[in-house]
Amino acid sequence: MSMPATDKTASQRLSVFGLCLLAVCLLLFSPLVDAEEKSARELPGVKVFNPAAELWRDVRQREAPVSGKTQVGGVETGVLINATGDRWRQFRMDELIPVGGYVIGAIIVLLLIFYMVRGRVPIEGGASDRKLPRYTTYERMVHWFIASVFLFLAITGLILLFGRPMLIPLFGKEGFSIIASACKEGHNLMGPLFLLALVMVFFQFVRRNIYQKGDLTWLLRGGGIIGKKHVPSNFFNMGEKTMFWLLVFVGSLIGISGLVLVFPVLGLGREFMALAHVGHAIGALLMIAVIIGHIYIGTVGMEGAIEGMKTGYCDLNWAKEHHDLWATKAIDQGEAMSNEAVASLNGEKTSTAPPGATIQGAGK
Amino acid sequence: MARMKFYCDPERCIECNACVTACKNENEVPWGVNRRRVVTIKDGEPGERSLSVACMHCSDAPCATVCPVDCFYTTQDGVVLHDKDICIGCGYCFYACPFGAPQFPEDGAFATRGKMDKCTFCAGGPEADHSADEHRKYGSNRLAEGKLPLCAEMCSTKALLAGDANVISDVYRKRIINRGAAVLARGVSYRDASFRAPRSTGGKSSSQE
Numbered sequence: 001m002s003m004p005a006t007d008k009t010a011s012q013r014l015s016v017f018g019l020c021l022l023a024v025c026l027l028l029f030s031p032l033v034d035a036e037e038k039s040a041r042e043l044p045g046v047k048v049f050n051p052a053a054e055l056w057r058d059v060r061q062r063e064a065p066v067s068g069k070t071q072v073g074g075v076e077t078g079v080l081i082n083a084t085g086d087r088w089r090q091f092r093m094d095e096l097i098p099v100g101g102y103v104i105g106a107i108i109v110l111l112l113i114f115y116m117v118r119g120r121v122p123i124e125g126g127a128s129d130r131k132l133p134r135y136t137t138y139e140r141m142v143h144w145f146i147a148s149v150f151l152f153l154a155i156t157g158l159i160l161l162f163g164r165p166m167l168i169p170l171f172g173k174e175g176f177s178i179i180a181s182a183c184k185e186g187h188n189l190m191g192p193l194f195l196l197a198l199v200m201v202f203f204q205f206v207r208r209n210i211y212q213k214g215d216l217t218w219l220l221r222g223g224g225i226i227g228k229k230h231v232p233s234n235f236f237n238m239g240e241k242t243m244f245w246l247l248v249f250v251g252s253l254i255g256i257s258g259l260v261l262v263f264p265v266l267g268l269g270r271e272f273m274a275l276a277h278v279g280h281a282i283g284a285l286l287m288i289a290v291i292i293g294h295i296y297i298g299t300v301g302m303e304g305a306i307e308g309m310k311t312g313y314c315d316l317n318w319a320k321e322h323h324d325l326w327a328t329k330a331i332d333q334g335e336a337m338s339n340e341a342v343a344s345l346n347g348e349k350t351s352t353a354p355p356g357a358t359i360q361g362a363g364k
Numbered sequence: 365m366a367r368m369k370f371y372c373d374p375e376r377c378i379e380c381n382a383c384v385t386a387c388k389n390e391n392e393v394p395w396g397v398n399r400r401r402v403v404t405i406k407d408g409e410p411g412e413r414s415l416s417v418a419c420m421h422c423s424d425a426p427c428a429t430v431c432p433v434d435c436f437y438t439t440q441d442g443v444v445l446h447d448k449d450i451c452i453g454c455g456y457c458f459y460a461c462p463f464g465a466p467q468f469p470e471d472g473a474f475a476t477r478g479k480m481d482k483c484t485f486c487a488g489g490p491e492a493d494h495s496a497d498e499h500r501k502y503g504s505n506r507l508a509e510g511k512l513p514l515c516a517e518m519c520s521t522k523a524l525l526a527g528d529a530n531v532i533s534d535v536y537r538k539r540i541i542n543r544g545a546a547v548l549a550r551g552v553s554y555r556d557a558s559f560r561a562p563r564s565t566g567g568k569s570s571s572q573e
Binding site: 054055058059066068069070071072074076077078079080081082083085086088089092093160161163164168173174176177180181184261264265270273274277 | 374381384396398401402403404405406407411413415417426429430431432433434435447449450451452453454455456458459460461462463464467468470
């Protein structure tokens with residue numbers, strides 16, 4: 001009784017084991033069988049594409065730029081839809097105009113606050129009776145040349161940028177169109193002069209604008225803005241040098257991108273021209289912000305700062321306070337002149353015009 | 365009012381360029397400008413398709429958004445037009461337009477930048493209808509005569525449709541229903557075959573072994 005029972009159980013166990021083995025085998029190999037069957041069934045060309053979707057994907061250039069053929073000549077005429085224009089629209093309308101406006105506004109407000117807090121930086125020793133020759137006639141001419149061209153380009157450019165939200169409500173569309181048209185023509189015609197002026201400025205001032213020892217100290221001490229102490233510096237201080245190099249590099253970027261924008265006939269295409277516009281706009285706004293600061297220091301911000309560029313001579317005490325390394329050297333070389341001598345050299349009639357203490361540096 | 369649109373049916377366009385020529389002739393378009401052009405994608409390959417493109421008269425036109433003098437306006441018919449008396453020829457609409465519709469006529473200083481020119485949907489400009497000024501600046505005003513743009517009117521295969529958006533989308537939808545279902549069911553790819561392939565090949569020419 002027990003034997004067959006045991007036999008039965010053993011055979012039952014065996015068959016159960018066999019079934020399990022079979023099931024495991026099936027489970028193990030079934031994906032392979034399935035995959036083989038699948039690949040055998042998948043013939044090329046059976047994949048269902050939406051033909052229209054594929055065409056429009058190419059038209060919209062979703063995967064890769066697709067340029068078709070066309071009988072119409074011109075730049076990019078084979079491109080059906082160029083989506084970069086939309087990115088550019090977003091940049092100009094949502095980023096450039098609001099952010100640019102805030103940047104320019106913020107610079108002006110900050111300078112106003114700074115002026116109210118700090119006030120006009122005086123010549124501490126007071127105006128002296130002697131002057132140092134600072135800029136030659138040619139240097140002053142180059143400076144005012146680039147200054148007037150820059151101001152003209154900045155104002156016309158800002159009118160074109162902010163005119164629609166700010167000036168159309170004032171002048172109406174027709175009126176603003178006349179202003180904008182004049183601005184655009186003037187901007188395009190004067191633009192190349194800026195590059196010429198930039199080259200002249202570069203060669204005239206580059207030697208005195210190379211960074212040297214002491215510039216880092218000037219930077220670390222904030223150029224003397226914080227506190228009352230003046231920081232020693234040479235002919236140009238670190239701030240002026242930085243402005244010079246900004247003008248050289250950012251100015252070149254503005255000038256060259258401007259040339260790209262003036263000549264659409266060069267056939268550079270929409271994408272490149274939109275990129276040139278982005279560089280032109282960002283560079284120009286940066287330079288305008290820097291120049292607003294430059295004008296502030298030159299006019300209301302500091303006593304005696306504009307004198308050198310106006311007359312060619314600067315006050316001796318001003319030179320000692322702001323550019324002492326250069327001033328000491330110049331005084332050592334005997335370049336200091338009396339106010340009367342300078343006045344007579346500038347052609348001003350004075351009752352007593354004795355020759356200056358030393359005139360040897362006058363021609364420089 | 366109607367909202368005017370163009371639609372080009374790529375299954376019908378045969379790249380004959382008649383729309384380009386018709387537009388140039390009807391509107392006396394300035395030298396160097398083509399308000400309409402036909403572009404062929406995959407030229408000479410299976411799945412070649414042609415499309416005629418001009419100003420699409422967008423409902424929210426990017427050209428109008430970026431214009432620094434705000435010279436664009438949308439008519440009651442939904443046609444995007446621009447005022448050449450206000451336009452200063454800065455070219456911003458040329459950068460912003462995805463379709464390359466606004467173009468520079470080469471008559472400015474150094475033959476570079478004149479006032480922009482673009483498709484008017486044969487609707488003239490802001491001047492009085494059919495005035496000499498309007499014709500000189502913008503070309504003909506067929507819409508005022510109750511006619512549709514000439515490019516679409518004379519399209520030989522009726523690939524280019526122009527008119528109220530609801531009407532032309534209805535026309536196009538009916539075409540799709542008639543032709544599309546069978547082809548989609550057979551699974552013919554635009555890359556691999558042509559809709560115009562004969563029925564004997566089952567609509568798939570290159571993919572079948």
